[in-house]
Amino acid sequence: MKRLQREFFSRDVLEVAPDLLGKNLVRKFSKNKIEKYLITEVEAYRGKEDLACHASKGRTPRTEIMYHNGGLIYVYLIYGMYWMLNIVTSINEIPQAVLIRGITNFNGPGKLTKKLSIDKSFYGEDLIKSDRLWIESDDIISEIKYKTTPRIGIDYAGEWKDKTWRFVLKD
DNA sequence: TCGACGATTGCC
DNA sequence: GCAATCGTCGAG
Numbered sequence: 001m002k003r004l005q006r007e008f009f010s011r012d013v014l015e016v017a018p019d020l021l022g023k024n025l026v027r028k029f030s031k032n033k034i035e036k037y038l039i040t041e042v043e044a045y046r047g048k049e050d051l052a053c054h055a056s057k058g059r060t061p062r063t064e065i066m067y068h069n070g071g072l073i074y075v076y077l078i079y080g081m082y083w084m085l086n087i088v089t090s091i092n093e094i095p096q097a098v099l100i101r102g103i104t105n106f107n108g109p110g111k112l113t114k115k116l117s118i119d120k121s122f123y124g125e126d127l128i129k130s131d132r133l134w135i136e137s138d139d140i141i142s143e144i145k146y147k148t149t150p151r152i153g154i155d156y157a158g159e160w161k162d163k164t165w166r167f168v169l170k171d
Numbered sequence: 172t173c174g175a176c177g178a179t180t181g182c183c
Numbered sequence: 184g185c186a187a188t189c190g191t192c193g194a195g
Contacts, residue, residue, distance in 0.1 A: 043178070045178075052178070053178090054178080057192080057193095058192095060191075060192070061191085061192095062190085062191060062192085076178090076190085076191090077177095077188095077189070077190055077191090078177055078178065078179060078190095079176090079177060079179055079180080079187075079188070079189085080177090080187075080188030080189035080190070081179070081180080081187070081188060081189080082179050082180075084178060084179090086178085099178055101178085108179075108180075109178075109179075110179050110180060111179090111180080120190095151178070152178070152179095153177085153178050153179070154178060156177090157178095
């Protein structure tokens with residue numbers, strides 16, 4: 001197992017998102033408690049023009065992190081109840097992020113953050129340096145098969161809602 | 172300071 | 184079908 005480095009996340013979100021499928025999300029709770037989950041479902045949010053992307057409303061304290069280098073974590077609260085886990089991609093000044101919607105045996109972006117105890121304290125966390133959250137790839141090279149669909153819950157995004165930027169792993 | 176609303180979930 | 188529940192952001 002090898003931790004993914006900066007270069008992996010510095011690419012365009014439409015390359016990074018499908019590449020995250022089949023990778024392992026690693027959560028370290030303590031010295032003796034480390035859990036790993038296969039990433040099974042993600043969505044891409046791409047730039048200021050993408051009306052479904054929070055950055056389309058401009059640069060604010062909340063969206064600031066998306067304007068940074070790839071490999072950082074963007075976390076926000078939705079509906080006053082659920083934390084959404086996103087991974088910033090691309091390079092400085094280009095706001096992009098991947099929403100992690102599903103992991104092994106656990107689908108639903110709100111449920112997985114609850115299970116992994118991920119909250120506001122992870123905002124800005126660096127996946128390359130963090131000692132409690134990072135992503136690993138298997139040493140075994142296997143072909144990843146996935147399907148694409150429109151993104152979920154963004155009917156307000158006009159023509160952008162039809163982009164097939166949701167990527168789901170095939171079993 | 173105020174009010175509208177949301178990248179969801181689970182229960183009716 | 185819809186309520187829960189609160190941080191964020193633009194308007195006033």
